[in-house]
Amino acid sequence: MTKEEKKELKKYRTKxxxxxxxxxxxxxxxxITLYIPPEKKISxxxxxxxxxxxxxxxxxxxxxxxxxxxxxxSLLGQLRTxxxxxxxxxxxxxxxxxxxxxxGTERNELYLIEPPEVVTTFKYHCDSQFLLWPLxxxxxxxxxxxLIVVGRQESAVGYLRxxxxxxxxxxxxGIHSKHRAGGQSQRRFERLIEEGEKRFxxxxxxxxxxxFLEMEDLKGIFIGGPGPSKEKFVKDExxxxxxxDKIMEVVDLGYGGAEGIRALVxxxxxxxxxxxYIQEKKIMQKFMKEITNDTGLATYGVEEVQKALxxxxxxxxxxxxxxxxxxxxxxxxxxxxxEYRIIKEAQLEETEMNIQEEVCPKCSSNSFSLLEMNxxxxxxxxxxxxxxxxxxxxxxxxxxxxxxxxxxxxIVALLRYKLSF
Numbered sequence: 001m002t003k004e005e006k007k008e009l010k011k012y013r014t015k016x017x018x019x020x021x022x023x024x025x026x027x028x029x030x031x032i033t034l035y036i037p038p039e040k041k042i043s044x045x046x047x048x049x050x051x052x053x054x055x056x057x058x059x060x061x062x063x064x065x066x067x068x069x070x071x072x073x074s075l076l077g078q079l080r081t082x083x084x085x086x087x088x089x090x091x092x093x094x095x096x097x098x099x100x101x102x103x104g105t106e107r108n109e110l111y112l113i114e115p116p117e118v119v120t121t122f123k124y125h126c127d128s129q130f131l132l133w134p135l136x137x138x139x140x141x142x143x144x145x146x147l148i149v150v151g152r153q154e155s156a157v158g159y160l161r162x163x164x165x166x167x168x169x170x171x172x173x174g175i176h177s178k179h180r181a182g183g184q185s186q187r188r189f190e191r192l193i194e195e196g197e198k199r200f201x202x203x204x205x206x207x208x209x210x211x212f213l214e215m216e217d218l219k220g221i222f223i224g225g226p227g228p229s230k231e232k233f234v235k236d237e238x239x240x241x242x243x244x245d246k247i248m249e250v251v252d253l254g255y256g257g258a259e260g261i262r263a264l265v266x267x268x269x270x271x272x273x274x275x276x277y278i279q280e281k282k283i284m285q286k287f288m289k290e291i292t293n294d295t296g297l298a299t300y301g302v303e304e305v306q307k308a309l310x311x312x313x314x315x316x317x318x319x320x321x322x323x324x325x326x327x328x329x330x331x332x333x334x335x336x337x338x339e340y341r342i343i344k345e346a347q348l349e350e351t352e353m354n355i356q357e358e359v360c361p362k363c364s365s366n367s368f369s370l371l372e373m374n375x376x377x378x379x380x381x382x383x384x385x386x387x388x389x390x391x392x393x394x395x396x397x398x399x400x401x402x403x404x405x406x407x408x409x410x411i412v413a414l415l416r417y418k419l420s421f
Contacts, residue, residue, distance in 0.1 A: 008393050009381045011116055011139055012321075016375065018132055018139075021111065024097050026128045030067040030106070031095030033131035034075060035123040038089045042079055048124065049076050067096035067106055068126065074110045089119030093130045145272060146212050146221035146246070147264050148204075150233040151256020152197060155204050155225070157211060158261045159218075160272070165265055167258045169207055173200040197229075198236065205238035212243050219279075220248040222271070224264040225256050283318060283392050284400035287412055296418035300408040302342055302376070309380060313415050314389040319377050320410035322396045327379045329372040330355060335363040342376065376411070389413075 024031065036045055049072050056072065059065035071094040078092065091113040096106035117138040125131040145160045158167040173196065212218055221243060223230050230250055237244070251267045253260045290298035299308055302325070308314045324345040331338045337360050343351050358368045377393070384391050394401045404410060 009391055021130050026095055027103055028064045029126050029128055031127055031130050032071045033125040034092040035119050036085050036090040037119045037122055038085050038087055040085055040122055042082055046079050070108050071095050074108050086114050088115050091115050143219040144215055144217045145219055147261050148223045149256050149260035149264055150225040150230045152229045154257030156258045156261050157208050160265055167261050170258050171204055201233045201236045202238045209240045221246045222249050222264055222268045224251045224253040226253055280394050280398050280400045297415045300412040305411050305413045308413050309383045312387045313417055313419050314413045315416045316390040316414040317384045318392045318412045320405040321393050322405050323377055323410035325376040327374055327376050330368055331371050332360040332367050334365040334367040337362040
């Protein structure tokens with residue numbers, strides 16, 4: 001599984017946690033949020049919290065004071081188990097969450113998150129609800145698009161991320177644009193110019209390979225430039241094959257170099273809007289091709305996909321973000337009989353109540369209990385992670401994504417090899 005696929009699954013899990021945390025409300029300013037940047041020392045954070053304990057002693061309400069002190073103490077206890085802040089920073093939530101509408105029923109809850117992006121500022125926040133908007137902003141799509149402008153005289157490479165356009169490198173070829181020689185000298189000069197062009201394009205490719213292959217969020221590459229230079233550059237094939245696969249469009253521009261970078265962005269804006277559509281279209285077209293041709297290299301449905309995952313046969317797990325299924329683990333306390341059930345989100349509460357009244361099919365006792373309840377996306381995603389399968393989370397905003405959800409139940413898989421069940 002690539003870093004990008006792991007990141008997508010991590011984002012999904014974080015989104016689910018945010019949904020859960022939004023439901024947490026305190027009676028007073030008893031919920032603490034802590035954003036810790038990677039360069040911050042654990043000892044400094046602990047000292048800050050100890051100072052907050054001193055400040056909290058002044059809270060007039062005994063119950064509020066107790067709850068705040070318990071929340072801070074919970075954070076301090078957790079920090080003692082951490083040697084250093086992770087590379088992306090750390091986000092901690094600790095608070096006294098009421099178990100019903102009556103004060104005094106609060107129970108401290110603690111949550112830790114390694115954020116999807118780097119925490120840049122230390123922040124301590126105490127309120128009646130957790131501070132979630134900075135974390136939500138981190139989950140917003142920040143895809144990066146490579147920009148390459150190629151001209152025979154001048155070239156440039158940069159990227160577009162959000163609203164920011166950055167020129168990373170500029171190149172000049174030093175190739176003469178004109179010559180006065182004739183006859184054999186003319187052919188020799190033309191050959192020298194052609195060889196100079198090739199060296200120039202390969203020099204650019206070498207630098208681009210170094211720059212773009214290190215970008216984790218590189219979604220696509222756009223190439224532009226005047227005349228035939230850009231086509232010659234693409235045909236040269238010195239550009240790494242992994243980057244060549246990401247080329248989305250080659251467009252004509254009036255000029256090369258750094259000046260052409262912004263002109264290139266203006267030309268490809270419409271294409272960038274449709275990137276998610278293109279990605280989903282490609283993966284679903286591949287799935288449909290396998291299904292239509294009956295190759296045995298694609299499967300769909302919860303049971304079939306689960307079997308394929310358990311066999312380690314899944315190459316790419318494709319799941320709809322709209323999938324509202326959960327996988328429940330149910331166990332009999334009397335005989336240890338265990339079973340798993342797939343449950344719709346709307347039926348969770350009803351199922352949990354009914355389980356307590358069910359009779360165990362093995363020992364006939366009334367000792368069933370619900371041990372685990374995970375979303376099917378997270379559950380199957382974890383299996384895919386362990387078997388090295390790729391994961392694609394697909395929205396329903398496109399026709400292909402809607403087909404995945406409505407026609408195939410929201411979960412399908414491309415297989416590494418045929419299976420005989």
